[in-house]
Amino acid sequence: MDSHNQDLKNGHENNHVSKKLKPSIWISDSEINDEFSHHEPGTARINNGSFGSCPSSILAAQQQWQLKFLCQPDDFYFNHLQKGILESRTFIKNLINADDVEEISIVDNATTAVAVVLQQIGWAFNEGRFQKGDAAVMLHYAYGAVKKSIQAYVSRAGGYVIEAHLPFPVRSNQEIITEFRKALEKGKSNGGKIRLAVIDHITSMPSVVIPVRDLIQICREEGVDQVFVDGAHSIGSIEVNVKEIGADFYTSNFHKWLFCPPSAAFLYCKKSNIQSELHHPVVSDKYGNGLALESAWIGTRDYSSQLVIPSVLDFVNRFEGGIEGIRKRNHDAVVEMGEMLAEAWGTNLGSPPDMCSSMVMVGLPVSLGISSEDDALRLRTHLRERFSVEVPIHYQEVKDGEIGGQNMNSCLITGYARISHQVYNRVDDYEKFRDAINQLVRDGFTCKMLLTS
Numbered sequence: 399m400d401s402h403n404q405d406l407k408n409g410h411e412n413n414h415v416s417k418k419l420k421p422s423i424w425i426s427d428s429e430i431n432d433e434f435s436h437h438e439p440g441t442a443r444i445n446n447g448s449f450g451s452c453p454s455s456i457l458a459a460q461q462q463w464q465l466k467f468l469c470q471p472d473d474f475y476f477n478h479l480q481k482g483i484l485e486s487r488t489f490i491k492n493l494i495n496a497d498d499v500e501e502i503s504i505v506d507n508a509t510t511a512v513a514v515v516l517q518q519i520g521w522a523f524n525e526g527r528f529q530k531g532d533a534a535v536m537l538h539y540a541y542g543a544v545k546k547s548i549q550a551y552v553s554r555a556g557g558y559v560i561e562a563h564l565p566f567p568v569r570s571n572q573e574i575i576t577e578f579r580k581a582l583e584k585g586k587s588n589g590g591k592i593r594l595a596v597i598d599h600i601t602s603m604p605s606v607v608i609p610v611r612d613l614i615q616i617c618r619e620e621g622v623d624q625v626f627v628d629g630a631h632s633i634g635s636i637e638v639n640v641k642e643i644g645a646d647f648y649t650s651n652f653h654k655w656l657f658c659p660p661s662a663a664f665l666y667c668k669k670s671n672i673q674s675e676l677h678h679p680v681v682s683d684k685y686g687n688g689l690a691l692e693s694a695w696i697g698t699r700d701y702s703s704q705l706v707i708p709s710v711l712d713f714v715n716r717f718e719g720g721i722e723g724i725r726k727r728n729h730d731a732v733v734e735m736g737e738m739l740a741e742a743w744g745t746n747l748g749s750p751p752d753m754c755s756s757m758v759m760v761g762l763p764v765s766l767g768i769s770s771e772d773d774a775l776r777l778r779t780h781l782r783e784r785f786s787v788e789v790p791i792h793y794q795e796v797k798d799g800e801i802g803g804q805n806m807n808s809c810l811i812t813g814y815a816r817i818s819h820q821v822y823n824r825v826d827d828y829e830k831f832r833d834a835i836n837q838l839v840r841d842g843f844t845c846k847m848l849l850t851s
């Protein structure tokens with residue numbers, strides 16, 4: 399197939415987004431280096447997961463929006479802002495296969511989306527639609543801000559909160575499904591209703607792809623009122639098709655895995671009568687016009703990170719296969735690098751490859767003596783400061799009863815690194831990490847040493 403036909407073919411297969419003519423030559427390594435030349439030289443950035451990354455061509459497009467505002471703010475406010483945001487919402491609707499653009503709001507980040515949904519739950523308790531003792535279920539590995547929001551909006555209003563304890567390392571979706579069912583049983587055991595389930599699509603730490611469709615189906619069978627999927631890491635790293643997923647609410651960040659500048663996220667709210675109960679926590683004169691319009695004006699600020707969203711298509715379509723191609727190559731590469739590291743250190747991955755996205759958990763050598771979350775954080779800092787490797791470390795508590803399980807070695811591992819792969823990463827980045835850990839092991843390093851240094 400010649401390159402032009404190949405381009406058209408890839409355009410057709412490229413997700414649900416509108417098509418543009420594709421370049422006849424895919425982006426080269428040196429062009430990728432140029433796009434990310436603002437990254438600190440010499441640092442192995444294998445942590446795209448935390449804050450994402452943004453290429454310079456999208457930063458330039460963002461600056462055009464900023465200048466458009468500064469050039470004539472009144473004209474921008476009256477004639478361009480809402481039109482631009484509607485264009486971004488339409489792009490998102492197509493990207494995630496939503497039914498209607500009215501289901502899409504753009505907010506700053508996943509943390510804000512959580513606040514929107516949970517505020518509505520809090521009001522339902524306070525206004526007597528939910529009774530004290532009604533339950534909310536979330537994963538034990540829910541993100542810290544999500545857990546705090548549940549505390550702020552649900553526990554405080556009298557809700558009963560249950561955590562589904564997920565096994566880690568995890569070997570199959572079934573292990574997750576079993577634990578989730580147990581949590582729902584517990585939620586119903588005090589006689590109340592389960593009003594909300596918050597389910598991660600990809601947990602943050604440890605990072606695992608959760609079988610959301612199965613869990614949501616179980617929620618429906620068990621009569622859970624509302625299901626909210628926290629997909630902070632999902633868009634750009636795994637497929638997001640909200641119609642197939644079937645949640646009431648779904649959020650994902652654009653700044654993590656879809657190359658947008660910080661920060662922008664969408665909140666999808668399936669059409670229903672709950673939609674009118676949702677409000678942005680920052681109230682402007684748009685209050686009462688629906689969440690999408692409320693979110694599109696929360697006072698004077700820089701909206702450029704929301705307006706630039708459709709421009710990511712120009713960037714991703716420079717790569718063979720567009721978004722899907724990038725996703726697949728990132729997944730394959732991160733699994734390959736994870737397996738290379740695990741083999742070098744005599745450890746294992748935290749989950750099978752099909753439960754990984756563009757992030758993989760890799761067991762660290764036991765001799766490093768990681769025995770608390772503080773140790774994990776100190777080791778991360780040490781890797782940054784001494785070796786210029788940026789990678790988050792997860793502390794995995796080993797409970798007495800677990801030692802002697804099926805895989806003795808994985809039961810003893812108390813530290814896992816969460817490695818990411820994004821288009822700018824090279825094999826050297828992972829080799830640098832491998833060598834740093836090997837050096838520490840050779841030196842007889844343990845995390846205790848960081849206490850005295």
Ligand SMILES: Cc1ncc(COP(=O)(O)O)c(C=O)c1O
Nearest residue numbers: 507508509541601602628630651
């Ligand atoms: C699972 C999960 N939820 C929510 C968030 C919050 O994202 P943000 O800081 O962009 O609001 C994160 C951030 O890493 C996350 O991993």
